[in-house]
């Protein structure tokens with residue numbers, strides 16, 4: 221099974237538009253949604269082909285797997301999953317210590333800098349075609365929003381993917397290693413984390429502005445409920461109503477994927493209450509590290 225012509229065109233549009241955005245990575249499910257495609261397997265197959273062709277790069281995102289505290293903190297991103305599998309990690313947000321496994325490792329795709337440059341260069345050449353810039357920006361925003369929304373519910377760890385997709389991923393990565401184009405050797409191929417990344421929160425924070433949200437919506441509801449609880453416990457009579465208002469605005473910003481407004485509200489609440497637990501998790505939805 222492979223993607224049809226229309227899906228292929230849409231996937232190409234997705235990647236090209238994304239190359240103009242500040243989004244650094246996406247999950248395959250975002251592509252599935254954008255292209256209105258039906259088969260995750262086919263979408264994966266096509267994305268893996270783009271990896272082979274050098275347009276995309278596959279990376280592995282390790283997320284905290286503390287189900288009790290509903291934490292989904294991004295801990296680290298690596299090129300090779302086998303480098304960290306079974307290694308022990310610590311989450312700086314919830315304090316969870318856990319082992320990297322196929323169930324907390326998520327395949328994500330990044331546009332390679334080379335391809336990004338090519339796409340942007342092509343665009344400059346086409347500028348005399350009198351493109352509607354406003355409309356074009358709107359399209360870029362649309363793609364970025366699909367990626368951001370997808371992070372709420374869409375991401376699937378390697379271990380939960382259909383076996384055929386797992387096989388395809390491993391096959392393509394194997395080919396790339398064997399073809400020796402330096403793909404995996406350029407950066408991080410021999411990453412050795414001493415089993416613990418606690419106290420080094422910068423590891424999981426790239427230079428991306430629009431970060432992908434990581435938490436299922438019912439889980440985010442719980443986090444916002446937790447935030448309100450913490451506000452009522454830790455605020456005083458004079459600032460309680462104000463903080464509750466900020467929390468409400470924060471939730472709205474989260475629902476609308478409004479990073480700017482969200483970051484502002486996080487800072488307001490942080491200014492009054494410091495780094496309370498639920499706020500740190502919510503902040504990470506907006507790509508912030510408290």
Ligand SMILES: [Zn+2]
Pocket residue numbers: 284285286291292293311312313314315316
């Ligand atoms: Zn955690």
